[in-house]
Amino acid sequence: MSATVIPYDVKPHPLTGMYNGKFGIWLFLASEIMLFGALFSTYVLLRVGAPEGTWPIAGSPTTRGDNILQVPLAALNTAFLITSSVTMVLAWANLKMGSFKKGQQFLLVTVLLAGAFLVVKYFEYNSKLHHYAVTFNEHFDRDGVESKSFKGLTQAGTEKTIHYLWGHVEETKKDADGAIQSYLFMPDHDTSHGGEGHEPKAVEIHPAEIARMTTFGPGGSSFLGCYFVITGLHGLHIVGGIVVMLWFLLTGSKMWKTQPDKYANRIECTGLYWHFVDLVWIFLFPVLYLL
Amino acid sequence: MSDHSHELPFWKKYIFSVDHKVIGIQYTVTALLFLAFGFGLMLVMRYQLAYPNQPLPGVFASVLSEPVVGEVTVNEATGETGKVLTGDGYNAFGAMHGTIMVFLAIVPLAVGGFGNFVLPLQCGAPDMAFPRLNMASYWTYLCGGILMLFGFFVKGGAANSGWTSYPPLSLIATTGQTIWLLGMVILITSSLLGSVNFIVTAVQLRVQGLSFFRLPFFVWAQLVTSFLLLLAFPPLEAAGLLQLMDRVAGTSFFDPGGLIISGVERNSAGGGSPLLWQHLFWFLAHPEVYVLILPGLGIIAEVIANNTRKPLWGYKSLVYSAIFLGFMSFIVWAHHMYLTGMGTTLSTFFQATTMIISVPSVIILTCLVISLWGARIRFNTPMLFALSFLPMFAIGGLTGLPLGLTASDIHLHDTYYVIGHFHYVVAPGTIFAMFAGVYYWYPKASGRMMNEWLGRIHWFGSFVFINAVFMPFFFLGMAGVLRRQFDQTETLHGAAVQGLTVMATWGAIGLALAQIPFVINFFWSMFAGQRVGANPWKATTLEWTAPSPPPHGNFDAVPVVARGPYEYSVPGESEDFSMQATA
Known part of the structure; x- marks a missing residue:
């Protein structure tokens, strides 16, 4: 594209120990923490402020009865995401060791697991929207x-x-x-x-x-509003992750032939992002489904 | 390196450019246009305030239409009609003036414009760390800006719930509010992309020898600013998202329920909290204040060091103060909310942090003032703006203290006093710093100087008239005139001080006229300004080592830094400035 060579594009900087992209993605994740942090704070504030007995609490007889979310489905999704984090790491590790084919396979598995997550989420949303x-x-x-x-x-x-x-x-x-x-x-x-x-x-x-x-859609109650907005935004992050991974599986993989190190770095950054998305779910699951 | 850039086609070199300098200039020009537009909105409002319900003068009447203006009969006998600003139009203009000035003009100018152009140069970098991301952030900003303006053309007009968009009012507002929220989400995304790029560039791309404490203060200011953008903006993005859901998906995050609109109860589950919005909004918007001022302080520091021909006094104090300021700015937000009924314990906490945060601001200002001591000052246009910045920023800062104290805030809250306070910080403060920056770096960007005399006329006019606009605000506010009032003459206490409002309006008209020399100068100098070499100001920092204008890739050879940023008048040296880069 241009002849300008940006330093520390691939090699780590001696001070931070990171190449530019990795440092950038960490900063991006810091902002993401603030984004989800604000949403979690919203949840806490609305829950604390809710009149007694109106906030649906799992298994509590004092509220409107039952647990209104489906815990088994969410548990299945949690398993999907945790497994996908493992395959993501394996994809990167294989690329680092020079095995392009295995790296691609693990990346594909990650995409499939992410897709499975969305399918389950679709059934969950759908049942809420018709209830x-x-x-x-x-x-x-x-x-x-x-x-x-x-x-x-x-x-x-x-x-x-x-x-x-x-x-x-x-x-x-x-x-x-x-x-x-x-x-x-x-x-x-x-x-x-x-x-x-x-x-x-x-x-x-x-x-x-x-x-x-x-x-039982977003307008059903404050709780459902929180549920749909937070899991919806999280779902968008999953979609974003899938798009990026598909790019690196298809068109983006051409880079492997010319700059294998840079390609592996990009997968590493994608992985950091993916682990973050995973981690958000690890918080979402107990907060929304179990507490 | 440099001859490669000539091969790029026009659209790649100047429009979809990945070169930080071109992007910086794109930001600057776009932001200046938004600045002019936001100023225009304000002129219409000021006309209404000074001459309530009088027909607008021809210029405005011809471009404005329903629902912003309404027809009135001026002369019963002849049947002559005129157009007056409507209350809804006034509200929309007020909300959009604030939004445009803060999010589309000042921040993009200070960070996107100057940060982009100067920061990589001062770090000795060939470009930003992520050039394409940089381009993306500019185009995201432009899309967000255009979307915001699109709000004027939807049914009911642009957002009209104030720039702060407090619910529940904003929940029941017209479609313009939805456009506003979408625009904000896009703009926030843009500044997030930008801030990641800035931090990585300043940390990773410093050239050999350029340790952190050899960075010019401007880079430090941009670095702290970027952290504020990075960490404070996402909560507003979240809040914007929640309000958007309240408006389009039927949620009730900010709707407590039982809201009666025109006799009908709003259909919602209730249970929301309007105060939650205020917390999320001000959690951004207070750090935002420092986003507005820090880059300005950075520019002023550069200009003052250069034109006093001395090292800055207390460079390290400046740096530590900026960092401390950035940190503290996250824990003062609720001083905007003393009147929401928060407990005294909480308000005492925020009162204390507010007093504490004024300390680093005062340290910075004091360092800059002491830097003038005993100097042989060069009074050129950038320096005149920088020198007038100091007292203006001081007035803006000091008038903030009564607002930070709960007792006096009860009287002053939501009055013109508040407007006077933050406009003194941002208008004769930050905008003067921006002007100083434009005059100072113009030769670097274009290879030509701006005309000095036009510049001085611009400075003199701006300095006189901007005080005529904002000084009356303090008195209006203390007289009890509310900040969002459409027509203050409807109240007795407002009518009594109407003269001050008329004065502010004429000040604003004068201020508009004072910008004419700047506009002429800006374009005329592009073609006819005096050609200059790499270092016309005899400055020390790295950007003056690169050719003017710097080619794609910036430096002819990668510079190596041997000394601190402000080594002016070093005893024993042949020149009164010693450049950071070794030859």
Whole structure:
């Protein structure tokens, strides 16, 4: 591109012990820590500030019942990411030892594991986006389906009983003008009358009875907002990592023929980034799913 | 090395260039254009403030349209109509003036422009550590800037919730706010790329012999600035992202719930905290203040050392103060939020850190003032700007103390006093430093000097009028005029001091006229300025070793550094300056 030779492009600088790219990526990761740090702080602040009993806590009977996230899926994803970190290191180590082919293979495995992570994440997101929480104006009881309730506090500190049902919308009935007349709502097993094991059945709900109806998407609650934004941003980082790794697998790999050291360095930098993305998940998993 | 650059086609050499000098100049020119644009917005606002609801003069009336301006009948008898600024237009202009000046003008000028052009040269580097990343950060900045301006053309106009975009107001604002948030995320990305590049360049690419304590103070200032950009900007990026989600994805991070808009409750889960935004915003925006001022101090230090023909007084104190300043700037942010109802314990903490952070600022200023002692000062244009910077920055800094103390802040918070305070820091402070820098490094960038007399006229006009603009603000603020008021004559206490507002407006018009010589000078000197050699100012630092303008790759031969940055008037030497590079 140009004849200008930048010092310490490949060889480490005697003072820092790093070549330029590696130093740069560490600085970039420092800024990333501040980015995710701010998001984690947001989570902490909102959770601490939430009125008692409104923050969904895993396994706690005091909140709206259950754990609303799927821990087994997240555990599987954690395994995917940790394994991908190992294969990432192996890719770099093989390149360093001069084995291009093995390095490429491990890089490919890393990409595949990252892809698997995203697939699992897709199923997790999808189930949340089609799962509804309906809050009623008052106690709801029709056709043997009864709303559950819990006593919460408003932000002003006054006590408030919340009547709700969780479930799926089977059908939305509209009139000729397109205005919604009613929903055919299939409650989850545990909220329908008769409790666990009882054959659930769908019930008709009219918009006038509903105080708020929302999916378990980002707008569902502060917790879900945090969940979607933080894991979403983390997911974008995964996508970014995949794009970079694919580049180095395909077009970018031409560099191996002319500058093998530089190519290995680039994989090392990609690896540092990848470990960071991995590490963020290691924090996200307990914070969002387990605590 | 150098003859290679001639082979590059025009678009690669001047437009999609990876050369730090070209990118620096691109940044400088773009940022100066944004500076002029932000200034234009402010002129319209000032006209409204001085002559509330009077039709705007022809220049502005002809370019502005709905919803920024509204038609009014000027003369009932003849049916003559005119255009006045609307309240919404005023709010949008105010928000965009702040945003453009801070994020699109001053920071890109101070860091992207001067940092890019000067820092690698002063380190003796052939270019930045990552030339292509450097190009990417400029184009990201430009895209973010254009996106910001695009906000003016969407329904409801540009962002109008103030440059601070406090929720819940910003959550219910028009589409312009969404554009603003997207623009901010892009701009922040740009400065992150830039800051990584700067730090790596300053640490890794110093030439042989150039130890850290032989770096010019300018490089130190840029280095600290880059760390602030690197670590303080991401929380705002996070905050911007959260607010964006609140607006487009229905989350409620900053929405406590129960918000009634035009009689209808906003549909949200609630549970958010508007104060959270303020914390995240000011966690960036306070270090940002030092991002605005540190590069300016760096430029002033260079200009003062060069024109006093003496070493800077207390070079190491300057460096340590800058580092300490950078560190402290992360723990003072809540002094912007005393009136949010935070506890007295917390406000006492932030009051204490705020008082502490003024110490290194005072040390820096004192070192620069003492550097003048006993010198035979060369009064050229850069030095005139540098010398007027000192008292202006001092006024800006000292008027900040009453704001940092909780008791006096209760009265002054959100008044024109605050505006006066930070404009004294940034306008006659940083912008004067930028002008000093333009005049000082212009011969390095172009190989030609700027005209001295036009420069002095520019300086004199700017110096007089900028004080006419901002000095009245302190009195307005103490009289209780609120900073975002559309028409102060609607209140009795505001109407009583309307004369000061009129004065500030005429000061601003004068300031606009005072920039004409600069614009002429800037372009005229490009073709007709006096040609000069590599070192017209007889300066010592490394950039003056390279040819003017430096070719791609900068130096004819890699320089080796033998001494500190400010070895002026060394006894026993034949010349009054000893350059850092050995011949």
